[in-house]
Amino acid sequence: MKIKQVGTPLPEGSALWRYFDFQKFLSFMIEECVFFNRMDKMEDMNEGISINQLQLKFGTEREKLIAKLEKANSNKKELPLERRQRLYFLSCWLIHHRESVAMWNSYSDDSGIALKVDAKKLIDSIVKESKVLNDSEKLLHLYYGNVHYKDFFNKKDRSSFKNEEKILGFHKDTCYEHEHEYRFLIKQDIKAKGEVQFVKLKLNNFKQIPFTLIYHPKMEPWKKDNIRRVIESFAIININCKDSELQLKNW
Numbered sequence: 001m002k003i004k005q006v007g008t009p010l011p012e013g014s015a016l017w018r019y020f021d022f023q024k025f026l027s028f029m030i031e032e033c034v035f036f037n038r039m040d041k042m043e044d045m046n047e048g049i050s051i052n053q054l055q056l057k058f059g060t061e062r063e064k065l066i067a068k069l070e071k072a073n074s075n076k077k078e079l080p081l082e083r084r085q086r087l088y089f090l091s092c093w094l095i096h097h098r099e100s101v102a103m104w105n106s107y108s109d110d111s112g113i114a115l116k117v118d119a120k121k122l123i124d125s126i127v128k129e130s131k132v133l134n135d136s137e138k139l140l141h142l143y144y145g146n147v148h149y150k151d152f153f154n155k156k157d158r159s160s161f162k163n164e165e166k167i168l169g170f171h172k173d174t175c176y177e178h179e180h181e182y183r184f185l186i187k188q189d190i191k192a193k194g195e196v197q198f199v200k201l202k203l204n205n206f207k208q209i210p211f212t213l214i215y216h217p218k219m220e221p222w223k224k225d226n227i228r229r230v231i232e233s234f235a236i237i238n239i240n241c242k243d244s245e246l247q248l249k250n251w
Helices: 022-031 051-058 061-073 081-085 101-107 119-131 155-163 174-179 221-233
Strands: 002-006 015-020 033-038 088-095 113-118 139-146 148-150 171-173 181-188 198-202 211-215 239-242
Touching: 002 119, 015 022, 015 101, 015 119, 022 033, 022 113, 022 221, 033 181, 051 061, 051 155, 088 119, 088 198, 101 174, 113 119, 119 139, 119 181, 119 198, 148 155, 148 174, 171 174, 211 221, 221 239
Parallel strands: 002 139, 148 171, 211 239
Antiparallel strands: 015 088, 015 113, 033 088, 033 198, 088 181, 113 211, 139 181
16 A cells, blocks of 8 residues: 655644544554544535535536546546545544534534544554555555644635645545544545445554543533443543543533
8 A cells, every 4th residue: 555645744743633432542552443434424515525626516607618628628527425435434633732613512422522532643553554454455555644624615715725735535625624633544445346435543562552532521421431431341541531621511
C-alpha cells in the first residue's frame, strides 16, 4: 500500500480525539481495530467531491459552462461522485487541545465517552499497520492529514481548490468546520471486484498506545463505575479514565 501525508505534519504534542457511544467504544477496545467507514455512508453527501463536480453542483452559470468544457476536453475520465464514494474509506478524528461541546452533542449521548490520544503515536501505528494490510481487496493508498474547510457557496473558495492538494477527500464545507477534522483515508482500486462495506485496521501495538478516556460531562456515577469495571475485566492498563472538564446542566 502506498502511503502519503496530506499537508504539513502536526506540531509535536498534538492530540487526536474520537467521540464514541459506548457500544462503538466497546468494539474498539475488544477488537483493537480502527474502523474505516465507507465514504458513501457518511452524513455529508459531498464527501470526496472534485473541483469540477463542485463547480457543476454549486457554481455560477459561467463556472458550470467552463466545468463542462473542461470535462469534455480532459484526457482523464472522472469518476461520478457516487462511484468514488464507494471506493474511499474514512477514519475521522478531532484535532484539538480541549473537549468540544459540539462534538459531544453530535456524536454521543450522556452514556458516551471520548478518547484522547497522542497524535504521533496513533499516526505512526496506523501507518505501520497499513504497510502490511492484506491487499486481497485491492486497497491501494492510505492518505492522512487535516481536512480543509471551504465555503462551497463562495466562488473564491471554490476556485481555490485548483491551487491546493490534488488528493480528493480532504475538503469539506465550512458548515462542518466545528469538527476540526483530522482524517485517515484508504483508497480502493477501481478495478476491485465486489464492494467492500468497511475496513478494519488491526493495531497490533494497541496495548502500548496510551489513551485517555473522558466520560460524558452529564454521565451518572454508576455508568462511570460500569465502564471502569469493563476496562478492568479486559486487563487493559493503557486506558486512563477521567472526568470531563466541562460543567453542563442536566435539564
